[in-house]
Amino acid sequence: MLPKISKRKMFFHDMVNQTHAMHLWIQNKLAAQESLTAEEMKVLLKEIKMIQTLTKEFFQLEHRNLQACEDWVSFQTLQKIFQDTMKMYFSDKKYTFRFVVKDSQNRQVNFKIQFSLFQRICTNILKNIYDIGALEGEFVLENKESGASLQITNKVPPAAEESNERPAGRAAGLNGPPLLDVSGGIGLRSIAHLCQTVGGHFHFKQEGDYWTGEVFLPSFADRTVCPNDIVHKKTG
Numbered sequence: 376m377l378p379k380i381s382k383r384k385m386f387f388h389d390m391v392n393q394t395h396a397m398h399l400w401i402q403n404k405l406a407a408q409e410s411l412t413a414e415e416m417k418v419l420l421k422e423i424k425m426i427q428t429l430t431k432e433f434f435q436l437e438h439r440n441l442q443a444c445e446d447w448v449s450f451q452t453l454q455k456i457f458q459d460t461m462k463m464y465f466s467d468k469k470y471t472f473r474f475v476v477k478d479s480q481n482r483q484v485n486f487k488i489q490f491s492l493f494q495r496i497c498t499n500i501l502k503n504i505y506d507i508g509a510l511e512g513e514f515v516l517e518n519k520e521s522g523a524s525l526q527i528t529n530k531v532p533p534a535a536e537e538s539n540e541r542p543a544g545r546a547a548g549l550n551g552p553p554l555l556d557v558s559g560g561i562g563l564r565s566i567a568h569l570c571q572t573v574g575g576h577f578h579f580k581q582e583g584d585y586w587t588g589e590v591f592l593p594s595f596a597d598r599t600v601c602p603n604d605i606v607h608k609k610t611g
Contacts, residue, residue: 385565386433389495392502392562393429396463397422403466421459425494432491447487447595450478450518456490457516457525460497464505471510472529477517486594488523492569496577496590499562500527508532509586522575522593531586566590 397419404411411419428444431437448456454476465472504512504527512529563579570577570590579588 380561380564382568385561385568388561389499389565390426390429392498393422393426393494395502396460396498400463400466418459429491429494432489444490446490448490448493450486450488450523452490453488453493453523454516456494457497457514460494460501461514464501469510471512473513475513475515477515479518486518486523488592488594489573492573493523493592496525496566496569496592499566500525500588500590503560503562504529504586507586512585519591522591525590527579527586527588527590529586530584531581 404415424442424444427441431441431443432446445452458474461472461474509529509532512527514528515524515526517524517526563577567577570592573593573595575590575592577588577590579586581587
């Protein structure tokens with residue numbers, strides 16, 4: 376049985392990941408000796424706003440200097456969140472990742488996903504893929520009848536297969552079982568925890584040279600029934 380990881384530790388881990396993406400992006404600009412444009416400064420301001428939002432949502436506190444994002448977002452906003460986070464990690468031309476959107480439901484109003492929850496999940500997924508050194512893959516964001524599905528496929532590089540420090544969840548016996556039965560990685564366990572607290576799920580497996588997974592988050596059109604207190608209740 377895996378040792379319990381507190382919500383505080385998972386949140387701390389997720390916040391470090393969030394700032395790490397911004398750190399990588401700035402490092403790349405410095406390495407290229409490029410100045411920040413006005414548009415790129417807007418990106419940094421947006422990242423600060425996002426970090427403040429995640430902190431506010433977790434601690435459920437207010438501050439007069441908070442520049443918080445929306446609490447609940449549409450499917451269209453989910454697309455933008457994921458694309459922006461991808462750019463932080465995979466802006467280099469050596470990466471080949473496709474982002475596909477399937478929106479057959481075409482819902483504009485009756486679709487609400489919690490912003491902070493989706494942002495933390497996106498960052499953990501992309502950081503994990505970045506860490507194993509994957510160079511190619513595909514992400515499919517789909518608007519299903521009862522919520523949003525994010526399907527992930529990435530090719531596992533040989534170096535990651537052979538490494539003694541390969542990420543949690545890449546061990547033998549991975550095929551089939553739910554995440555929490557096989558993974559000791561905080562980031563992947565945080566994804567599973569966030570999904571489960573709102574009635575969603577996160578499953579993954581390795582198929583040949585490819586790592587595949589799916590995140591599903593139910594939509595809560597009526598905000599009065601959204602389990603916000605479940606996601607952010609500070610226990611453990």
